[in-house]
Structures are given as structure tokens and as C-alpha cells.
Amino acid sequence: MADMIGIILAAGKGTRMKSKLPKALHPICGKPMTRYVIDACKESGIETVVVVIGHGADQVREGLGDDVRYAVQEEQLGTGHACKEALLEIDADEGNVIVATGDTPLLAADVLRSLAENHVSSGSAATVLTAILDDAGHYGRIIRADDGSVRAIIEAKDCTPEQRAVREMNSGIYCFSLPLLRKYLDEIKPANAQGEYYLTDVIGLMVANGHKVSALVSDDTDIVLGINHRVDLAHLTSIVRQRILERLMLDGVTIIDPSSTYPDYDVQVGRDTVIYPMTVLEKGCRIGEGCIIGPSTRLVNVELGNEVTVLSSTIVDSTVGDGTRIGPFANIRPGCRIGRDVKIGDFVEAKNSEIGDSVSMAHLSYVGDSTVGERANIGAGTITCNYDGRTKNRTVIGKNAFIGSNSTLVAPVEIGDGAYVAAASAITENAPPDSLAIARSRQTVKEGWAKRRREERG
Numbered sequence: 539m540a541d542m543i544g545i546i547l548a549a550g551k552g553t554r555m556k557s558k559l560p561k562a563l564h565p566i567c568g569k570p571m572t573r574y575v576i577d578a579c580k581e582s583g584i585e586t587v588v589v590v591i592g593h594g595a596d597q598v599r600e601g602l603g604d605d606v607r608y609a610v611q612e613e614q615l616g617t618g619h620a621c622k623e624a625l626l627e628i629d630a631d632e633g634n635v636i637v638a639t640g641d642t643p644l645l646a647a648d649v650l651r652s653l654a655e656n657h658v659s660s661g662s663a664a665t666v667l668t669a670i671l672d673d674a675g676h677y678g679r680i681i682r683a684d685d686g687s688v689r690a691i692i693e694a695k696d697c698t699p700e701q702r703a704v705r706e707m708n709s710g711i712y713c714f715s716l717p718l719l720r721k722y723l724d725e726i727k728p729a730n731a732q733g734e735y736y737l738t739d740v741i742g743l744m745v746a747n748g749h750k751v752s753a754l755v756s757d758d759t760d761i762v763l764g765i766n767h768r769v770d771l772a773h774l775t776s777i778v779r780q781r782i783l784e785r786l787m788l789d790g791v792t793i794i795d796p797s798s799t800y801p802d803y804d805v806q807v808g809r810d811t812v813i814y815p816m817t818v819l820e821k822g823c824r825i826g827e828g829c830i831i832g833p834s835t836r837l838v839n840v841e842l843g844n845e846v847t848v849l850s851s852t853i854v855d856s857t858v859g860d861g862t863r864i865g866p867f868a869n870i871r872p873g874c875r876i877g878r879d880v881k882i883g884d885f886v887e888a889k890n891s892e893i894g895d896s897v898s899m900a901h902l903s904y905v906g907d908s909t910v911g912e913r914a915n916i917g918a919g920t921i922t923c924n925y926d927g928r929t930k931n932r933t934v935i936g937k938n939a940f941i942g943s944n945s946t947l948v949a950p951v952e953i954g955d956g957a958y959v960a961a962a963s964a965i966t967e968n969a970p971p972d973s974l975a976i977a978r979s980r981q982t983v984k985e986g987w988a989k990r991r992r993e994e995r996g
Contacts, residue, residue, distance in 0.1 A: 541633050542654055543716065544579040545624040548572045548602075548640030549592030549611040554767040560594035562640050563601040564765075566775045567782060568802030568820060570601050571765060574643035574778075580605075581647035582654075584636065588627045590620045616734030617710075622723045628716075634658065635719060637737065639710045641765040643774055649761055656754045657713035663749035664718070664741055666691070667711040669759045676766075677707035678738065680753055688751040691738045706755070708738070709762035718744065778803065794832075808844065826860070835865070843878070859895065877912070890930075894937070906930075907949065911937035917961065919944035936971060 552561025562572035572589065579587050591598045592611040599608055609624045621637060628635075634657060636650060649667070657665035666688055668680050676694050679701050683689040691708050692701050719740065726739040744751055756762055765771050782803060783796045790809035793799050798815040807813070807825045814832030819825070823837045826844035831837070838854040846858050849865035855872035862880040864870065873890035876882070880893055883900040891905050894912035899905065903916050907924040909932070910916070920941050922933040931949035935941065939953050942961030953959060954971030962978050969975035 542582075542584050543628055543630065543633065543635040544584040544587040545621060545635055545637045546572065546575050546579070546587065546589045546606075546640050547617055547620050547624075547637065547710075548575075548598065549590045549614055549620055551593040551614070552641075555771070556768070560598050560601075561765075562591070562598050563594075564771060566643050566771070566803075567778050568804065568822075571643045571771075571774075572598075572640035573602055575638055575640055575645055576602065576606055578645045578647045578650060579636070579638070582650040583647075584650070586628070588624045589640070590624050592620075614734075616728070616732070617737035618723055618726050618735030618739060621719070621737055622735070625720060625723070631717060631720075633716045635714050635716050637712045637714065639764060642709070642711065642762060643765070644758075644761040644763060644777060645711065646758075646761055649756060649758070653711070653713050653754055656752065660752045661750065662752040663715050663744045664688075665713045665752045665754055666741070667709045667756060667762060668706050668753045669709060669756045669762045670705050671707055671759055672705065674705055674707040677709075679704040680706040680708055682706075682753070688741065688753050689745060691741050693738070706753070707762070709756070710764065711762065712737070712741075714740075718749065905933075908933040908935065910935045911939060911955065913937060914939045914941070916941050917943035917945065921946050923948045 548562040550561055555561050555564065563570045566574065576587060587606040588609055589602060589606050590609045590611050592614055595610050607627050609627045611620050611623045636654065638645060653665060653667050666680065678691045678693045679697055680688060681690040681692055681701065722740040722743045725743055726735050728735050741751055760777055763774060765774060779800065782801050783793055783799060786801065786807050787793055791807045792812045794813065795815040799813055799817050801819040802821060804822045805819045808827030810827055811825055811829040811831065816834040817832035818836040821839040823839065824841045826842055826846065828845045829842055830847040834850045835848050836852045840853045841857040843858060843860035845861045847863045851865035851868040853870040856870050856874035856876065858876045859878035861878050862876055864882045867884045868882050869887045871889035874888050876893045877895035879896045881898045881900060885902050886899050887904045889906040891908040891910065893910045896913045897910050899916040900918065902918045903920040905916065905922050907930050908922050914935050914937065923946060924930050924933065933947050933949045934952040936953055936955035936957060938956045941959045942963065944962045945959050946964045948964065948966045951965055952968045954969055954973065956972040957969045958974045959965055959969065960974065960976040963975060964977045965975055
């Protein structure tokens with residue numbers, strides 16, 4: 539397929555999406571919908587891919603990547619006009635070109651290869667990818683001649699009742715002879731109520747001039763489905779998600795309830811990991827073997843070692859070592875590097891911190907912009923005061939240090955190896971190794987005070 543050129547039509551605003559985000563960039567399992575089509579073209583062996591963009595062109599170009607060429611359709615004048623703009627970016631005069639729409643994210647590389655092979659072997663001027671649906675709905679209908687070739691493509695709104703009953707639909711995906719496509723794009727007219735140049739009119743001109751037009755019926759009706767609005771987006775997203783889940787399960791992952799598990803397209807999960815319901819895995823999470831994830835857990839760009847447990851918690855842009863247990867209800871914010879066999883319990887929050895092996899933070903603590911040494915114990919209610927209103931400051935807690943409950947460590951401050959901080963202390967100065975730091979008022983007890991107060995009040 540190295541000599542095949544790809545054109546992807548993605549210039550539309552997507553009015554029915556009712557969104558400020560250009561239609562081409564609406565994500566499906568963490569990837570823009572049009573990027574799926576680009577990847578299918580690339581995987582099929584097409585080296586030169588031209589994406590036609592228009593609405594939000596700069597944003598779309600940035601979102602789709604720089605491994606394709608772009609043609610800008612300044613004014614959206616139809617699919618034929620879009621193809622003509624794309625051909626301005628193509629120097630070749632011979633060969634063949636596949637044209638696909640940017641809103642068909644289920645399109646597969648093997649289907650594109652089959653379309654190209656069928657086109658070349660049949661000697662056709664054009665080959666249309668079609669599917670047989672129970673109800674072809676708003677899709678254009680394929681009208682065949684007696685010999686099985688394509689006689690016409692009729693838009694749904696222009697169909698007669700007899701034509702509307704046809705179940706074979708036009709996917710909007712074609713393979714054309716490049717010279718003939720150039721020729722007939724110059725001849726089509728905007729003879730319709732919208733004043734647009736339709737690519738389907740090229741098919742009509744080819745047939746009228748005696749060229750053979752073929753159709754390849756896809757066995758998989760899902761791959762030709764497009765996205766017009768959010769309902770379509772949700773439906774196709776569910777199909778993509780199901781395929782991802784099947785891949786993970788076939789690779790040895792136990793997913794308790796696939797219907798309530800939400801992985802992005804690029805997540806990696808090791809064997810014998812168990813994923814409980816209401817778990818979300820985003821942006822290339824890498825999860826080791828034998829982990830327990832969920833329920834009600836969200837991981838974003840997270841790397842977990844083996845035998846890690848994460849219960850009802852959120853972890854973002856962080857790494858976690860083997861054997862660590864997190865949650866329930868922990869919030870691990872970006873920039874954390876958590877070691878092996880760490881215990882992070884309920885209602886613990888950490889941010890931009892390095893937490894050494896075998897550290898225990900069992901509950902109700904906040905550690906931010908900190909380094910915590912191996913085997914340190916962080917008591918309940920401990921807070922590192924990292925922000926002074928202008929800058930973020932760092933706290934260093936040494937190996938084997940013990941921080942008593944309800945302590946406040948006011949950064950910048952260092953607690954040495956093996957040092958103790960007495961419970962309820964507000965630490966503002968460094969504590970040397972193996973020392974005891976106490977920063978609280980001495981307790982005073984006044985015998986009988988409460989009884990006298992009650993008597994005075996009657």
C-alpha cells in the first residue's frame with residue numbers, strides 16, 4: 539500500500555455535536571476520533587495521508603499530530619470541494635487514493651487493505667465501501683446495476699420509497715483512480731439546494747462516462763458507522779471500550795464488571811490483576827501483575843508495580859512501587875513517586891512528593907512537596923505546610939522518623955533520620971537525627987474548675 543494515498547475529510551464543524559471543540563477532536567477512550575482513522579490508514583500501509591481541516595484548523599492540527607499532511611478547506615463547500623483541496627497537497631498524477639471520513643473511528647486497517655486490493659484487482663475507476671444494515675436510515679443508498687456494479691448513490695433525502703427500502707448503505711469511504719478523481723472533480727457542479735460539491739457526483743459522472751464502479755460490502759457493519767451527534771459518540775465509544783476490555787481480558791486480566799469499567803485505548807495491565815467496578819484508567823496507565831484496582835478508582839497516567847492495591851482512590855501522573863496499598867479514599871496528585879510496600883490509608887493526600895519504601899501514612903494526612911525516607915511513620919492528622927502564600931517549600935522527613943499524630947511541619951524544614959516528633963507539635967525548626975522535637979504548650983490541669991463553673995451558672 540506504499541503507493542496508495544489517503545485523504546481524510548475532517549473539516550466540518552460538527553454542528554449537531556453542539557460543542558466548542560472541533561468534531562475531529564472529540565475523544566473516544568482517550569484518543570481523538572479522527573486520529574483513529576489516521577492510525578487505520580497508517581497501519582494499512584498508506585504512507586502519505588492528507589487530512590482536510592477547516593473549523594478550528596490550528597486546534598485540530600495540534601490535536602491530531604504532525605505525522606500527516608494538512609489541507610485547509612477555508613469554506614466548507616462539500617465533500618467534493620474538500621477532496622479537491624486535498625489533491626493540491628498531492629504531487630502524484632498516477633496511482634490510487636483512498637478517501638475516508640474523519641468521523642468513522644471503527645475503521646480498521648485490514649478493511650482498507652481489502653478495499654484497495656478489490657479496487658486494483660477489479661480494474662475499477664472507483665470502489666465504494668458499503669454495508670448491509672437492517673435500516674440504512676440517513677445514509678445514502680447504493681443502487682446496483684444488473685451486473686452488480688454500482689449504478690448510482692442516492693442520498694437518503696432524495697430517495698424514492700423503493701430506493702429508501704434498499705438496505706445497502708454508502709459508508710463515505712472510497713478508493714479512486716487518482717487521475718480519474720482529478721478529472722471528474724473538475725467537472726462536478728453544485729447543483730443542489732446546499733450549493734455544495736458532492737463527492738458522490740464524481741461516482742455519477744464516472745458511471746455516465748462508462749467507467750466501472752464497484753462496491754465492497756463490509757462484513758462488519760460497525761466499522762462504517764459515523765458520528766453525527768453525542769448519541770452516536772456514546773454508542774461508538776462503547777464499542778471501542780468493549781474491544782479494549784476484551785483485549786485486556788484475553789491478556790489475563792480479570793474485570794469483574796466490564797460494563798462499569800472504563801479504560802483508555804493505550805492502557806497496559808499485567809496478568810492476574812483484578813479490576814473492580816467503577817474503575818477509570820486514563821492516558822496510558824501501566825499496571826503490573828497481580829494488582830487489585832477499585833472499586834470506584836480513577837488512575838490517570840499512572841505506573842503501578844506488581845501486587846499493588848488501590849481501593850476507591852484517585853492517582854494522577856505518579857508512580858507506585860511493588861506491594862504498596864493505597865486507599866480507600868486517598869488522593870495522590872501529580873508528581874508523586876511512591877516506593878515499595880508503602881501503606882497510604884483513608885483520606886490521605888499527597889502531591890509532588892517522593893515517598894520511600896515501607897512508609898506508613900495510615901489516615902487523615904497531607905504530604906506535599908516532600909521527601910519521606912524509608913520506614914517513616916506519619917501519624918494521623920499530620921500536615922506539611924508547603925505553601926507560604928507566595929512560594930512552595932519542601933519538607934524532608936528522614937528514614938525511620940516518627941511523626942506523631944496531629945503534627946504540623948512548617949516548610950522548609952527537615953526531620954532527621956530516626957527523629958521523633960511529639961504528637962500535636964507545630965514544627966518550625968529542623969530536628970536533628972534521633973532527636974525528639976516537641977512544639978506545644980505544657981498541659982495545665984485545674985482541679986474542680988468545671989464543677990465550680992457549673993455551680994456559678996446555676
